[in-house]
Amino acid sequence: MSIDVQSLAKRRGFIWQSAEIYGSMAGFYDYGAMGAMLKRKWENSWLKYFMGLNDNYYLIDSTNILPEAALKASGHVDSFTDPLIECTKCGHAFRADQLIEETTNQAAEELSLAEIDAKVLEIGLACPRCKGPFGNARTFNMMFPIDVGTKGTDKAYLRPETAQGAYLNFKRHFEIMRRKLPLGLTIIGKAYRNEIAPRQGVYRMRELIQAELQIFMDPDTFSDELDLKEMDGQDIQVQLVDMRGKQHMQPMPCRYLVDQYGLPEFYVYHMLKIQQFYLDVIKVPKSKFRFYEKSAKERAFYNRVHFDIEVDLSTLGGFKELAGLHYRGDYDLTKHQLGSKESMEVSIEGRRLIPHVLELSFGVDRNVWALLDLHLVDERTGVLKLPPALAPYTFAVFPLMKKDELIPVARNIHSRLRDDYDVCYDQSGSIGKRYARMDEIGTPFCITVDFDGLADGTVTIRDTDSAEQKRIKLDDLEIIARGLHSGKLLFKELN
RNA sequence: GCAUCGAUGGUCUAGUGGCAUGACUUAGGCCUUCCAAGCCUAUAGCCCGGGUUCAAUUCCCGGUCGAUGCACCA
Numbered sequence: 272m273s274i275d276v277q278s279l280a281k282r283r284g285f286i287w288q289s290a291e292i293y294g295s296m297a298g299f300y301d302y303g304a305m306g307a308m309l310k311r312k313w314e315n316s317w318l319k320y321f322m323g324l325n326d327n328y329y330l331i332d333s334t335n336i337l338p339e340a341a342l343k344a345s346g347h348v349d350s351f352t353d354p355l356i357e358c359t360k361c362g363h364a365f366r367a368d369q370l371i372e373e374t375t376n377q378a379a380e381e382l383s384l385a386e387i388d389a390k391v392l393e394i395g396l397a398c399p400r401c402k403g404p405f406g407n408a409r410t411f412n413m414m415f416p417i418d419v420g421t422k423g424t425d426k427a428y429l430r431p432e433t434a435q436g437a438y439l440n441f442k443r444h445f446e447i448m449r450r451k452l453p454l455g456l457t458i459i460g461k462a463y464r465n466e467i468a469p470r471q472g473v474y475r476m477r478e479l480i481q482a483e484l485q486i487f488m489d490p491d492t493f494s495d496e497l498d499l500k501e502m503d504g505q506d507i508q509v510q511l512v513d514m515r516g517k518q519h520m521q522p523m524p525c526r527y528l529v530d531q532y533g534l535p536e537f538y539v540y541h542m543l544k545i546q547q548f549y550l551d552v553i554k555v556p557k558s559k560f561r562f563y564e565k566s567a568k569e570r571a572f573y574n575r576v577h578f579d580i581e582v583d584l585s586t587l588g589g590f591k592e593l594a595g596l597h598y599r600g601d602y603d604l605t606k607h608q609l610g611s612k613e614s615m616e617v618s619i620e621g622r623r624l625i626p627h628v629l630e631l632s633f634g635v636d637r638n639v640w641a642l643l644d645l646h647l648v649d650e651r652t653g654v655l656k657l658p659p660a661l662a663p664y665t666f667a668v669f670p671l672m673k674k675d676e677l678i679p680v681a682r683n684i685h686s687r688l689r690d691d692y693d694v695c696y697d698q699s700g701s702i703g704k705r706y707a708r709m710d711e712i713g714t715p716f717c718i719t720v721d722f723d724g725l726a727d728g729t730v731t732i733r734d735t736d737s738a739e740q741k742r743i744k745l746d747d748l749e750i751i752a753r754g755l756h757s758g759k760l761l762f763k764e765l766n
Numbered sequence: 767g768c769a770u771c772g773a774u775g776g777u778c779u780a781g782u783g784g785c786a787u788g789a790c791u792u793a794g795g796c797c798u799u800c801c802a803a804g805c806c807u808a809u810a811g812c813c814c815g816g817g818u819u820c821a822a823u824u825c826c827c828g829g830u831c832g833a834u835g836c837a838c839c840a
Contacts, residue, residue, distance in 0.1 A: 275778085282777050282791075294813060294830050350840045357767090366838080413839085431840095467767065467838050475839070571840050652802080671799060699793080703801035710802095722799055731800075738801070 276586045276643050277472065279653055283712050285309065285643060286473065286636075298469030298477035300636065305712050308663035308693060310639045314459055314482060316660055317638075320548050321457065321484050321631065327448060328455030328484065333436025335461055336417055339426040344610020345435055345603065346573075347428075352412040356391065356405045367408045370396060384408045413464045429463035434630060436460075437485040438603045441626075445487070445617060452619055452626060453488035453496065459635065471587055473636040480635035487604075487626040489619065494536035502526065507542050509562045509578070519590070520561035538576055538598055541629065545580055545596060553638075554658050555645060559583035561590060573602035584644045593641055594633040601625040646713065656736050657713035658758070664714040665756050667695040669705050671721040681720040684730065684748065692756055710735055716755055716762070718748075734762040741765045 281287045284303035288295040302310055322328050342348050356367040367387045374394055387408040390396075396405060419425035430436065437456040445454055459482045469475050486493075506522035511532070514521065523532075528539045542562055549555045562578040570577035580594040604615040604625050615625050648656050659665055668685040670677035678698060685696040695714060697705045702719065709717050717733040724730045724742070732751070733740045743751055743765065754760025 278777055288831080295832095297831070346840075352840085355767090411838095464839085470833090470839095472832095573840090669800095674799095701798075701801080701803070703803080705802090706800080707802045719800065733801085740800075 276647055279647070279711065280306070280640075280643060286639070296477075298466055298475065300473055300476060300478075305663045306639065309642060309657075309661065309713075310480070310635060312661045312663070313639055313642065314635060316552050317482050317548070317633065318457065318459070320552055321544075322455075324544060325453060325455055325486075327451050327453060328457065328486070329444070329448065330457045330459070331437065331440060331444065332460065333433070333440060333458055335430055335463070336419070336427050337430050337435060337439075339428065340610060341435060341439060341607070342414065342428050342431075344606050345438070346606060347414060347431055347435075348412070351414055351431055352410045355411050356387070356408045367391070384410065411467070413466065415463050415465055430461075431464050432462050432632075433458040433460050433481045433483050434485055434603070434632070437483070438607055438628075441485075441487060441604060442613065442615065450617065450619070452617070453486050453493055454626075455484055455486045457482070457484045459483075473640045474587055474591060476636060482633040482635050484631040486629040486631070488537070488629060489622070489624055490535065490537075490627045493627075493629075494540070497537060497540045499536055499540060502529075502536075502540060502543055505543055507539065507546055507562060508557065508560050509542075510564065512564045512566045534576060535598065537629065538596070541596055541631065542578065545594065545631065549580070549582070552658070553642070553645075553661075555582055555641075559645070562596075563590065563592070571597075573599055575600050582641050582645070584641055586640070586644045591637070591641075592634075593637050594631070597630040597632060599628040599630055601627050603628055649710075652707065652710065654710040654735065655713035657715065659715045659756050660758060662713045662715050663693060664695040664709070664712065665692045665716065666752065667697060667705070667709045667714045667717045669696075669702060669717065669719045670698050671702055671719055673698050676722070676725060677720045680725065684718060684720065684745070687748065688752055692752065706733065706738075732762075732765070736762070 279285070283305055285306035286300055286302050289299035289301045290296060318330060322330065339348060342351075356370070371387065371390055371394070374396060375390075384407070391405055391408070414431050415429040417427040417429060419427045436458050440456065441454075444456055448454055460480065461478055462481050463478050466475055466477050469477055502525035505525050507525060507528060508520045509523050509528070510518070510520045511523075525539050525543055528534045528542070529536050546560065546562075549560050550557060559582055561581050563581045565574075565577040565579060574597045576596075576598040578596050579592040580596065581590040582593050583590050601624075607613070608615040608625065616623050617626060642657065642661060643655070646656050648654055666688055668681050668688070670681040681696065681698070685694055688694045695709070697708065699705070700708075706717055713735070715735050717735070719731045719733065719740075721731060724745075728745045729742050730745060730748070731740045731742050739762070741762070751760065751765065755762065
């Protein structure tokens with residue numbers, strides 16, 4: 272029998288559907304005690320890594336509710352919408368613009384609802400499934416509308432992406448942070464999309480968490496400010512558009528991607544950084560990681576370069592998008608300049624420009640799920656081997672048995688460590704069962720107080736990864752704990 | 767949103783028109799000097815609404831949720 276990640280996630284307190292006792296709504300998930308800690312630690316690792324790329328990158332926060340005008344300017348009110356027509360006979364809904372385009376070979380994207388209705392009549396469009404007649408076209412916008420104020424007269428929406436918060440705040444932060452480029456603004460927060468058919472667990476949700484870094488920069492000088500030497504001799508795992516169907520991915524030298532494939536140096540530099548994050552911090556096996564190039568047709572029109580970051584997840588049946596690296600150009604700030612009539616132009620050493628945006632966009636829920644998927648290594652017994660910095664609990668402390676001599680010592684160790692780490696104390700059940708519990712929630716180190724140790728001031732410490740044990744002096748506990756937690760000391764280096 | 771299938775303690779399941787099965791888990795106890803041992807006890811369940819029936823977890827209708835395919839995913 273193999274461990275089902277979904278039921279482990281539920282049973283051990285990671286994640287499950289929201290409002291369970293009322294039958295749930297599709298696309299909404301809640302985090303339990305373990306899941307919330309795992310998510311927080313993923314976010315912390317992510318922040319530490321990506322904020323560390325530049326001194327001028329900052330964490331900010333912004334509202335989930337945005338005024339209609341802002342989302343009108345960003346294009347979401349109009350383009351986050353699909354015109355639908357429904358068959359009056361079989362009830363099947365179709366994308367009106369696509370159907371018209373297929374039938375007439377004419378672009379229909381710009382047609383209004385009334386124009387669509389007229390066009391449907393004109394060309395005698397009928398339901399491709401049952402030949403039934405179509406009703407009037409209507410729009411379906413993926414944004415959740417909100418009525419603000421007692422009369423609900425201020426129209427607003429739940430934000431469909433966190434990015435807009437950074438764009439709306441750009442001018443003020445540019446001023447506060449002393450007018451330097453590149454300026455990085457990070458937001459970790461909720462975004463909302465009224466998906467037509469949420470599927471595959473946390474992979475497509477209606478309320479999701481995004482971690483996004485928006486880098487505002489001058490495309491002509493940004494590359495010069497990066498340490499491009501880091502790219503020398505480094506390969507990126509990529510699947511380019513023309514490789515599709517032939518292979519999953521191929522290691523391509525950074526230099527090739529710049530010189531031959533024509534990607535901007537700053538873009539490839541960030542590919543490398545993202546790859547290092549996944550391979551070194553998240554510990555994704557190299558064979559399960561790739562950048563997946565989006566074709567001109569697949570990417571949003573304002574993205575000049577777009578690769579998805581994909582990881583091979585067995586629970587989701589293959590390579591799945593966990594993040595995206597988008598070179599959005601000056602599209603966003605230009606749009607908000609038009610919409611708000613506030614100038615988004617900046618002046619740097621005599622050069623005036625509207626900064627361009629390089630967006631690093633991560634789906635947090637998917638990434639947290641990926642941790643469970645990737646690190647549940649023993650499917651039979653359910654051993655989760657999480658990196659110490661990501662595990663919900665870094666340490667667990669047990670008395671070998673529920674005996675009066677052992678309990679106070681174990682309690683004391685627990686409280687010594689608790690100030691600095693997330694530590695679990697457990698004295699219930701056999702020692703083997705307690706180790707197994709910790710295996711399932713990914714606690715990397717278990718400290719056990721036994722009778723031998725009472726005499727000579729030692730405890731045993733067990734490594735989840737290898738299930739091996741070593742005996743350490745209680746006096747060394749703090750320094751060893753610090754080393755193991757940071758990853759600077761490896762378990763095998765003990766003694 | 768359409769189609770097919772499904773939904774039983776916390777988890778995984780058996781089964782049924784009339785006291786709902788088992789395992790694991792969890793809690794308490796006994797035992798136990800290191801990897802889910804054993805014994806005793808306890809807690810806990812038929813997705814929601816309506817219908818048929820003396821009686822519905824079971825049959826019927828509608829909904830919700832899930833899996834899969836199609837569609838959708840700027």
